Amino acid sequence: MDRIATIKGFADLFSPESRAFTRMETAARRVFARYGYQELRVPVLEHTELFQRGIGAATDVVQKEMYTFTDRGGRSVTMRPEATAGIMRAYLDSGRNRQEAVTRLFTFGPMFRYERPQKGRLRQFHQIDCECLNAAEPHVDAEMTVMVMRFMSELGIDDLELQLNSLGCARCRPAYRALLRDWLGRLDRDRLCEDCRRRLDANPLRVLDCKMPGCQALTAGAPFVAAHICPDCREHFDTVRRLVAAEGVDFTLNHRLVRGLDYYTRTAFEVVSRGIGSQGAVAGGGRYDGLAAAIGGPDVPAIGFACGMERLAMLLPAEDDPRPDFHAAVLAAQADALDTAFAVCQALRDAGFHGELDHMPRSMKAAMRRADKSKARCVLIFGPDELAAGTVAVKRLDNGEQATTPLADAVSIVAGIVVTS
Numbered sequence: 001m002d003r004i005a006t007i008k009g010f011a012d013l014f015s016p017e018s019r020a021f022t023r024m025e026t027a028a029r030r031v032f033a034r035y036g037y038q039e040l041r042v043p044v045l046e047h048t049e050l051f052q053r054g055i056g057a058a059t060d061v062v063q064k065e066m067y068t069f070t071d072r073g074g075r076s077v078t079m080r081p082e083a084t085a086g087i088m089r090a091y092l093d094s095g096r097n098r099q100e101a102v103t104r105l106f107t108f109g110p111m112f113r114y115e116r117p118q119k120g121r122l123r124q125f126h127q128i129d130c131e132c133l134n135a136a137e138p139h140v141d142a143e144m145t146v147m148v149m150r151f152m153s154e155l156g157i158d159d160l161e162l163q164l165n166s167l168g169c170a171r172c173r174p175a176y177r178a179l180l181r182d183w184l185g186r187l188d189r190d191r192l193c194e195d196c197r198r199r200l201d202a203n204p205l206r207v208l209d210c211k212m213p214g215c216q217a218l219t220a221g222a223p224f225v226a227a228h229i230c231p232d233c234r235e236h237f238d239t240v241r242r243l244v245a246a247e248g249v250d251f252t253l254n255h256r257l258v259r260g261l262d263y264y265t266r267t268a269f270e271v272v273s274r275g276i277g278s279q280g281a282v283a284g285g286g287r288y289d290g291l292a293a294a295i296g297g298p299d300v301p302a303i304g305f306a307c308g309m310e311r312l313a314m315l316l317p318a319e320d321d322p323r324p325d326f327h328a329a330v331l332a333a334q335a336d337a338l339d340t341a342f343a344v345c346q347a348l349r350d351a352g353f354h355g356e357l358d359h360m361p362r363s364m365k366a367a368m369r370r371a372d373k374s375k376a377r378c379v380l381i382f383g384p385d386e387l388a389a390g391t392v393a394v395k396r397l398d399n400g401e402q403a404t405t406p407l408a409d410a411v412s413i414v415a416g417i418v419v420t421s
């Protein structure tokens with residue numbers, strides 16, 4: 001029979017990757033707490049309509065990448081391709097918009113997009129996601145942008161570029177969109193890539209951030225959004241840039257940065273690494289003042305970002321000591337010693353030590369070698385003599401000293417070795 005393998009684009013994360021994920025989550029909790037963020041966990045499955053209306057029906061994510069299926073009750077449901085729409089839904093569902101002035105939330109978890117897998121791009125990937133809800137002030141945009149970069153520094157990742165843009169608002173964007181569509185309409189359609197030809201009518205802004213060199217050359221002279229935003233948006237963006245710069249955070253203005261999800265308004269940003277190939281965006285986000293209304297809620301100005309954990313993991317500096325402290329390897333040399341060895345090993349754990357029982361090793365020599373290689377502090381050996389006398393042989397692995405002690409003293413002997421070795 002064929003052995004069943006994992007689904008294409010889905011990955012198993014053993015250590016050290018899984019440990020890297022824990023390190024990122026721990027650092028995120030530490031940094032975000034300083035800014036008042038609280039953890040939230042939302043479902044992986046949502047009504048398909050949430051993403052159609054929230055992210056936008058014309059986006060690549062909704063048109064081509066969602067894992068959508070009909071559940072047994074006949075409803076169309078979707079494995080979340082991102083967390084923002086679900087968090088906004090949860091926020092509105094919970095009534096927090098009526099109870100709290102500003103709500104700051106973060107979450108970790110898997111997202112699902114049916115993209116073409118390559119290095120740094122998976123179909124199940126993980127995000128660290130932060131959202132600040134019900135805040136319109138540019139100070140919040142600046143706070144969040146600075147927080148992302150402080151988080152990266154805390155992880156030891158410094159060689160990154162922060163890119164900023166402003167996408168305007170519901171008042172100024174329609175005129176810009178019409179202007180851009182006119183401008184693009186004068187191009188030779190056939191010279192654009194297939195995706196851009198499709199985007200021309202439904203999503204003209206996305207033509208600007210197409211990565212194909214041909215499309216980029218063709219649109220080099222296009223009107224860029226930041227030059228056509230209204231005075232309010234201009235003032236908002238100027239303040240964001242001033243505050244971010246004042247915190248010593250370098251950034252570049254990227255006029256082509258329009259983001260792949262339709263909900264963005266005003267500030268948009270990405271954090272890009274040149275070190276990990278073509279999938280260099282390690283974080284992306286921005287303001288999305290219209291999302292709540294798009295999913296049937298009131299107006300809730302908000303801003304957020306998400307980091308791709310697999311991409312961040314590629315940039316994380318190596319750990320100093322990746323292995324957890326291993327205190328005692330417990331060896332039962334014969335079958336009738338196994339129960340006693342089991343009980344002593346358990347007593348060690350109950351006292352807070354890391355003990356591992358080697359169940360009936362076939363060769364004691366090989367078992368000792370294994371224990372040595374595992375960097376255990378000591379080995380507890382249960383052989384026939386020890387069993388008969390109610391004792392255990394304890395060997396320190398730092399200096400090779402061995403002593404036989406009564407069973408009742410085993411835990412305190414190990415405790416002594418742990419503090420002195």
Ligand code: HAM
Pocket residue numbers: 081082083084113115120121122123124125126127129130131260261281282283284285286288303304305306307308309310311
């Ligand atoms: P996004 O730019 O689509 O934004 O994704 C954010 C990050 O997730 C990307 O910068 C990238 O690091 C990672 N990512 C995206 N797709 C993949 C993939 N297929 N494989 C591996 N990593 C991936 C959002 O998702 C927005 N919800 C961010 C946001 C939060 N905006 C406001 N609040």
